[in-house]
Amino acid sequence: xxxxxxxxxxxxxxxxxCAIAVNFTKTLLQAVIVxxxxxxxxxxxxxxxxxxxxxITEAAVGAxxxxxxxxxxxxxxxxxxxxxxxxxxxSGKSDxxxxxxxxxxxx
Amino acid sequence: xxxxxxKFRNWLAGDYDPLKxxxxxxxxxxxxxxxxKKENRKIISEVDAEGSTRRxxxxxxxxxxxxxxxxxxxxxxxxxxxxxxxxxxxxxxxVENPESTTVVKRYVESGLQETGxxxxxAGIILDYRAFDTLGESHVLFTALICVTILLRADSKNLxxxxxxxxxxxxxxxxxxxxxxxxxxxxxxxxPCIFVFGIYVLLNxxxxxxxxxxxxxxxxxxxxxxxxxxxYEKMDRFISTKTAMWITFISxxxxxxxxxxxxxxxxxxxxxxxxxxxxGAILSGGLILPLDIAVGMVVACTMYGFxxxxxxxxx
Numbered sequence: 269x270x271x272x273x274x275x276x277x278x279x280x281x282x283x284x285x286c287a288i289a290v291n292f293t294k295t296l297l298q299a300v301i302v303x304x305x306x307x308x309x310x311x312x313x314x315x316x317x318x319x320x321x322x323x324i325t326e327a328a329v330g331a332x333x334x335x336x337x338x339x340x341x342x343x344x345x346x347x348x349x350x351x352x353x354x355x356x357x358x359s360g361k362s363d364x365x366x367x368x369x370x371x372x373x374x375x
Numbered sequence: 376x377x378x379x380x381x382k383f384r385n386w387l388a389g390d391y392d393p394l395k396x397x398x399x400x401x402x403x404x405x406x407x408x409x410x411x412k413k414e415n416r417k418i419i420s421e422v423d424a425e426g427s428t429r430r431x432x433x434x435x436x437x438x439x440x441x442x443x444x445x446x447x448x449x450x451x452x453x454x455x456x457x458x459x460x461x462x463x464x465x466x467x468x469x470v471e472n473p474e475s476t477t478v479v480k481r482y483v484e485s486g487l488q489e490t491g492x493x494x495x496x497a498g499i500i501l502d503y504r505a506f507d508t509l510g511e512s513h514v515l516f517t518a519l520i521c522v523t524i525l526l527r528a529d530s531k532n533l534x535x536x537x538x539x540x541x542x543x544x545x546x547x548x549x550x551x552x553x554x555x556x557x558x559x560x561x562x563x564x565x566p567c568i569f570v571f572g573i574y575v576l577l578n579x580x581x582x583x584x585x586x587x588x589x590x591x592x593x594x595x596x597x598x599x600x601x602x603x604x605x606y607e608k609m610d611r612f613i614s615t616k617t618a619m620w621i622t623f624i625s626x627x628x629x630x631x632x633x634x635x636x637x638x639x640x641x642x643x644x645x646x647x648x649x650x651x652x653x654g655a656i657l658s659g660g661l662i663l664p665l666d667i668a669v670g671m672v673v674a675c676t677m678y679g680f681x682x683x684x685x686x687x688x689x
Contacts, residue, residue, distance in 0.1 A: 320583035321496065324575060328591035333677050336598060340684040 276316055282309050296345070300338045307331040491650035492580035492662050500585070501662045501669075505633045508586075512626055512669055515676045519622070526683045561603020568596035572674075577656050579666040586669025593670065594677025601681065615682065618675040625668040625675075632661055632668075 286306035293299040307330030314323035385391035466472045482499055490498035500508050576589030601609045613621075650660050657663065 321585060321588050324584060324588040325591055328588070328595045332595045333591065333598065333680070337680060337684055340681075 272316065276313070279309055279313050279316070283313065296342055297339075300335060300342065303338070304331050304335040307335070487653060490662065491653055491658050491660050493653050494580055494582055494585070496583075497580045497585050497662055497666070501579075501665045502660075505665065506637075508665075508669060509629055509633060511587075512629060512672045515672060516622060516626060519676045519679050522680060522683050557603050561599055565596055565600045565603065568599065569593060572596055572670075576666060576670040577663070580658060580662045581653075581656070586666040587673055589666070590670035590673025591677060593674040597674060597678040598681045601678075601685075606686070613678070615679075618678055621671050622675045622679075625671040629665055629668045629672075632664065636661060 283306065286302055286309060290299050290302050290306070293302060307326055311323045311326040311331065314320070314326055382391055466475070482495060482503065486495045486498045487493065490502040492498040492502070572589050572593035574589075575584035575592060576586065579585030579589065597609070597613070600612070650658065652658055
């Protein structure tokens with residue numbers, strides 16, 4: 269087996285791992301980061317499949333711009349999380365009563 | 376020398392911070408964040424008081440949940456069925472059929488003579504199938520319009536009052552350009568990214584790349600520039616109105632130019648646009664101007680997306 273084949277198989281396995289790992293992240297920020305790493309792996313795979321133009325686009329759009337837009341959306345969501353935190357404090361509950369263990373807020 | 380050594384020992388012990396007064400501290404920011412929270416708590420409670428009257432009853436809620444789940448499962452199954460049916464209709468991989476023999480043969484054999492582009496992909500997407508690319512550009516433009524409708528913040532848009540207080544009210548909180556590291560790295564990176572983007576854009580007909588790739592690289596450069604230098608400087612470089620005008624003019628130019636070519640000289644008929652020498656930058660007839668138009672649309676749209684998501688206006 270040639271070296272490029274080994275690299276290809278490793279990258280493809282990494283792709284599947286990234287795709288599954290998005291579902292098991294604890295916070296949304298981690299999910300965005302895993303998504304961006306998925307795009308980076310996909311970018312290398314495009315280069316190995318001899319389509320560098322797609323690789324450029326994948327690196328700029330998948331790993332760059334859409335990740336940035338996701339992060340900006342997260343910041344909007346965070347203000348909503350603050351609101352929920354305020355409500356919880358007002359009703360006298362602690363973070364541990366929540367199903368997500370308060371991890372959503374602890375960014 | 377001994378002074379420096381003493382400073383170093385202090386730093387090791389944790390008494391001396393060399394970055395103090397050099398980097399921005401978060402103190403002022405966190406103070407104002409508390410104030411904003413207090414301000415917004417009022418607005419939030421008002422909005423919640425309005426919303427509580429509209430909440431569904433429990434029985435209604437349960438019925439809604441049931442219907443929601445049933446509809447979700449049914450639509451998922453329908454979608455899976457439709458997609459599998461479509462896949463079954465596709466020609467088998469590797470079997471000879473007209474799509475994979477005659478069309479591809481024509482493109483590969485006479486693509487260079489007919490389009491003047493060494494990069495066959497550019498020849499296909501901007502000459503044979505140029506209307507597809509025109510549709511893609513319009514999809515981007517439509518997406519920009521939709522995002523503008525949803526996220527634009529002005530005096531009439533009440534949603535921003537309590538939802539976006541991080542983005543709208545506290546501009547200082549996001550002033551990344553005051554951070555020296557980001558500023559300097561941006562100064563080094565942004566020109567390189569722009570040169571690379573322009574290179575990819577202009578060499579679309581000769582090598583890998585083209586309008587969409589080059590445009591997205593330049594859009595990423597614009598975004599990094601905004602993050603590193605702040606809105607004021609970027610507004611001086613390319614104002615929001617200019618970006619929208621560039622998008623509009625590029626789309627209009629693309630539509631008129633491609634419409635002219637399709638009506639006067641498509642598919643082997645003579646048109647009056649010189650092909651040039653294959654391999655030069657000025658070659659490929661209309662492909663280079665169309666590439667530039669697509670690139671401008673993509674770059675300005677990405678920049679508009681970023682601005683809308685971040686500060687609520689283009």
